[in-house]
Amino acid sequence: MAAELLNSLLAFQPDAPEVKDRREYDRHAREFIDTLHKCSQSLFLKGADTPQDVLNVLDPAVNSIAYAFTLRNRIQHAIDKNNTQTLKPGNALWNKLVQFLESFDPIQMRYAGVEYKKLVEYVELIARGVNTPAIAVSPIRSAMLRLDPTTGCFTTTHLNFIRLCLEGRAYAAALPILDNYIHSFPTNIQNSIRESSEYVVPCADSVTSGEFIHTKSGHSDKVTLAEIQEYYVLGAIAYIGARQFKNAHQILEHVLVIPAAGVANGLMLEAYKKWVLVDCLVNHTSVGNSSRFIVRRNYWLLSSIFTFASVASRQVPRTANPSSIKQIRAAAKAYDALADASSDFNNLPKLKSQVAAGRDIWAEVSDLCLFGSRSELAL
Amino acid sequence: MASDLADSPFFRRRKAKIVKDPPKFDLESYISNYDGFTRIDRLHHIGSHSPYLATDAYRAAIAEALQGKNVQLYLDLVAEYSQIAPDDPEALTDTRWAEEKTRKVQNEQDKLEHELKSYKNNLIKESIRMGNEDMGHFYYACGDWTNALKAYLRMREHCTSTKHLADMALRLVFVSIASKAWLTAQQNLMKVDSAQLKGDEKTKLDPLLSALAGLAHMSLGRFREAALSFINTSPAFLTAEPAAGIKWQREVLTGNDIAVYGGLCALASMDRTELQNQVLANNDFRNFLELEPHIRRAINLFCSSKYSACLEILESYRSDYLLDVFLSEVVGDIYSRIRTKSIVQYFIPFSCVTLDEMASKFQLTREHATIEDELEAMINDGTLNARIDLVDRLLISPPTNPRFNVHNDALSMAQRYEHTLQLRLTRLNMLAAGMEIRPERNSHQRENAPSSFGEGISAGLRGFGNKIGLQ
Incomplete structure (x- = not known):
């Protein structure tokens, strides 16, 4: 039976001469x-844990579709049967998944999108299951970069990835993905249009990953x-965490330009607040060692404003x-006032009093956002 | 005498405004250059600002006011003077005169109004115009600026020639200068310009107009425009005939005033080459500068980079200028600009200067306690490109690398440009994907509510349609 399975799994050979043509490959x-x-x-479970295990026979780099299906079914089965031992990091299935x-x-x-998404989700699920979300960061990042080297098409994986990074405080690990500009969003292409354009098969060399x-x-x-x-907001937090204020400033502007019919939502407000503060750090003219004034350890973002004197050139895109x-x-007057105060040379008392005036607000913010978890932000 | 007066309740109350040092000019000869309202106004200004000249100025002003129709001005002057010198017989209010004058003024107003009404009934344009003009003159003499403006403005529809229009506008300028409404003055000057006078008329008015425009610009703090207007004033101003029945060079500003205002505004707003080419080498303005040789000397010194001597001259005339009715408001600003500019120009050729040297070259004014404070303020607001070394007490010019700066600027501009484009693309992409924040119909449902979900999907299809259409 295992041989039968193997036959059907090896039915598609990407290097075979008959699929040289793109359209043949596609079909x-x-x-x-x-x-x-x-x-x-x-069927996929046959021969598991034997030397003839299909996962050992198949090469993930060559028979990727077959491997993904098998792996997905195996993990699904293990989870269904509550047999989580093999899934734990370091054990067989985890290693195969990461590999x-x-x-x-x-x-x-590109063809097995559902399997890809499932497998990435399993990595996250398992990592959370063993309470170490950070170990999922690296495999997910590799998968994202492998599928789409530009990572410029926004997927739900992007969001899950950045959430994981923030939970694990792995700010630097998030940067390779964050640095890539989001150039497209998954669009809803009607089947009729997709099939009529016969040369635009998924396996073709595409211009953007949005194809x-x-x-x-x-x-x-969706x-x-x-x-x-x-x-974007979480990405900005990661940049702030990595002390790349300029990038944080720029990524926050993406939120500010979101099309809106004269209204704004909470995340935009959140972005604006951070943007005002970060702006103080980015558009500064440093004047040597001006006094360093640390309110409390939690206020490090605020306190670093004190180390720079800034010029208020807050121009919204x-x-x-x-x-x-x-x-x-x-809604964010306290922030604007603080930023104005920080732009005043020689007026430390004004800045101090502005910080004191907004003490409650800062305390809430530093809990909610600067160090907050995704659940609170998602509220 | 002077110190006694400085202690009087009047001067004690306006401590901030009084001019402590004795002025250089002689009140008699100074005021003899002026006529009309500006004479009283200037006397009043000098009297209320300088304890040294207060007595003379107020006496002269009160005597002058008794000749006129402005009862309120007389009462104010006497009230102020009685606080300075209560024992002086002039300080007593001549109530009988005041009452009589008020009655007379009222009679005259009634008479003029009556006349105007009868002109209006007769519908003779020229008479109505003249009636309104008389009303304007009358209100002006009484010091009622708003009504004077209104009366002159009413002349407008009855003006039949461009000359009448120009005269009316000049009258309006005159009133607005008296009431110190500089924006109105400027607007009306523009009206004179647009009255399209031709030939002789125009050449007669041009010097007046540029001088008045300079005055308005200066009082509004636009020193560069003011300087350009003043230095382009033709010397014909000095001998110009009265226009619109006003002897401008006696009733508003004299040639000396033009020299001082123009020279100071130019010093405050022009660099050395401009001063050399446009002010000193200007044949027209030379005629004015000859009237005030110290201004000419100051400009010369500035051009030959002797800044401290230049500032010294100006400083010695500060009290004079504070007693000038038009200049007193802006003289502080002008002086600090000249000073800042001198410091910047002085520092340009050096890579470092000791602070003591700076302090000796530039005598401190009252604004800053030490030269460091002043330099720090200038560095902070970006006018002086330098750094202060407090340990060695040096002012250092930071090393500049123009090549590096240009490259740096180009790179950062490219980055900014790319970022701006990315922002726009993001926005377009979102619009194409039908993503937009919309006002929610039900305020209880926040994002991700099912209703907005459905909207999102249909909007997505719509957006896609647009995209296809665009391609």
Whole structure:
């Protein structure tokens, strides 16, 4: 039986001469995935934990689709049966999962979007299960970069990844993904359009990753605006954590320019507050060693404002919706006042009193955001 | 005498405004240059600011006021003077005169109003215009600026020639200068300009207009425009005939005033080459500068980089200028600008200067306690590109590398540009994906509420349609 399974799994060979043509490749890959979908879960479990285990026979870098299906079913089974021992980091299935995510064939995984997403989610699930979310960061990052070296198409994986990074305080680890500009969002391409354009098969060399990552490809859930905003705000926190204030400043501006019909939402307000503070640090003209004044350890962002004297040139990006910004400003007066105070040379008392005046607000913010977890931000 | 007066209740109350040092000019000869309202106004200004000249100035002003129709001004002057010198017979209010004058003024107003009404009934344009003009003159003489402005403005629709229009506008300028409404003065000057006078008329008015424009600019704090207006004033101003029945060079500002105002504004706003080319080498303005040789000397010294001597001259005339009715408001500003500019110009050729040297070159004014404070303020607001070394007491010019700066600027501009483009693309992408924050109909539902979800999907399709359409 194991041999039968192996035969069906090896039915698709990406290097075979008959799939040299892109369209043939596309057709074969789709057919293969359809057949694999029809197979029952029990089929994939055959021969597990034996020397003829298909996971040992298959090469994750060559037979990626087959490997992904098998792996997914195995893990699913292990979770269903509550047999979590093999899933623990360091054990067989975890190692295979990590190895796969770091070495899969990106072209094949364009077709198996659902499996890709599932496997990435399993990594996160397991890492959380053993209470060390940080160990999931590296495999997920590798998988994202393998599938799409630009990581410029926003997926739900992006958000999950940045949440994990913040929970594990792995700010530097988040930077390779954050540094990449988000150039597209998963769009809803109608089937008729997708199929009529015959040369735009997923396996073709595409200009942007937005061509093979879309709402139907399975790589991402439906993306909402709030999720994008959350990604940017959390990304800014990671930048602040890594002390890259300029990048934080720039990524926050992405939130401020979000199209809005004259209104703003909480995340935009949050972004604006951080943006005002970070702006004090970015647009500074340093004047040697001005006095360092630390209010409390938690206020390190505020306190670092004291180390620089800044020039208030807070110019909101021009594409931002003016009435939204107006509403936000009304709600974030304490921050504007603080930033104005910090731009005054020779007026430390003013700055001190502004900090004192907003003490309650800062305390709340430092709990909620600067060090907050995703659950609180998602509120 | 002077110190006694400085202790009088009047001067004690306005401590901040009084001019302590004795002025250089002689009141008699100074005031003999002026006529009309500005004479009283100047006397009043001098009297209320300088304890040295207060008695003479108030006496002359009160005597002058008794000749006029402005009862309120007389009462104010006497009231102020009685606080300075209560024993002086002039300080007693001549109530009989005041009552009589008020009655006369009222009679005259009634008469003029009556006349104007009859003109209006007759519908003769020229008469109505003249009636309004008389009303304007009358209100001006009474010191009622708003009504004077209104009366002159009413002349407008009855003006039949460009000359009438220009005269009316000049009258308006005159009133607004008397009431120190500089923006109105400027607007009306523009009206004179747009009255499209031709030939002789125009050449007669041009010097007046540029001088008045300079005055308005200076009082509004726009020193560069003021300097340009003043230095372009033709010397014909000195001999100009009265325009609109006003002898401008006696009733508003004299040639000496133009020299002082123009010279100071130029010093405050121009650099050395400009001063040399546009002020000293200017044939027209030379005529004015000859009237005030010390201003000419100050400009010469500034051009030959002897800043401390230049500042010294100006400083010695500070009290004079504080007693000038137009200059007193802006003289502090002008002086500090000249000083800042001198310091900047002085420092340019050096890579470092000791602070003591700076302090000796630039005598401290009252604004800053030490030269360090002043330099620090200048460095902080970006006018002086230097650093202070307090240990060795040096003012150091920071090393500059123009090549590096240019490269740096170019790089940062490229970055900024790229970032701006990315922001716009993000926005466009979001619009294309149908993502937009909309006002929520139900305020209890926040984001991710099912209603907005459905919207999002349909909007996504709409957005996509647009995208296809664009391509």
